[in-house]
Amino acid sequence: MSLKERISEDMKAAMRAGEAAKRDAIRLLLAAIKQKEVDERIVLDDAAVIAVIDKLLKQRRDSITQYESAGRTDLAAAEKFEADVLSAYMPAGLSDDEVVAAIEAAIAAVGAAGPGDMGKVMGVLKPQLAGRADMTEVSKRVKAALAK
Structure with a gap:
């Protein structure tokens, strides 16, 4: 079963169980996937779906920070719930040692x-690590490794 099919099945299960918040979070994800497919006129594979999820998670993290700084804990809690639902579809994260090893291998x-040569290194790393590591942090590490 593809990741997109699993997400659809989870939405149906949330609807049957009457979990409105989970259903809405999954519906947002499916809408983002569908929008990307329509915009690019393609059918997304699992890697592309993970990229969409990663983008949505990044948006949720930014929103959480802004809501918390504004004292809106109610809105921050809603964003955290959506982030938790989205995180369930992400592949297991890599440890620091695995990220360092991947960077060294790519270099x-x-x-x-x-x-x-940073662009070349990141071009190799992005498909390998997307969704499994924070690419901003990976970029910082590559920059530091290449500066030596």
């Missing part, structure tokens, strides 16, 4: 010599 694979 060796492209023969990166300095900061100018």
Whole structure:
């Protein structure tokens, strides 16, 4: 069963169980997936669906920070719930050691010599680590490794 099919089945289960908040969070995800498919005129595979989920999670994290700084704990709690629902569809995260090993392997694979090769390294890492590691943090680590 593909990830998109699993998400659809989970929405049906949430509807049957009367879980309105979970249903709404999943419905938002399915709408984002459908929008991407319509915009690009393609059918998304699991990797592309994970990219959509990752984007939505990033939006939720930003919203949570802003709501908490504004003292709106009610809205922050709703965003946290949606983030938890979305996180369930993400693949297991990588440990720091695994991320470091992947960065070192990518640097060796492209023969990166300095900061100018960062784009090549990130081009190799993005498909491998997307959804499994915070790409902003990976970018910082690559930059630090190439600066040596």
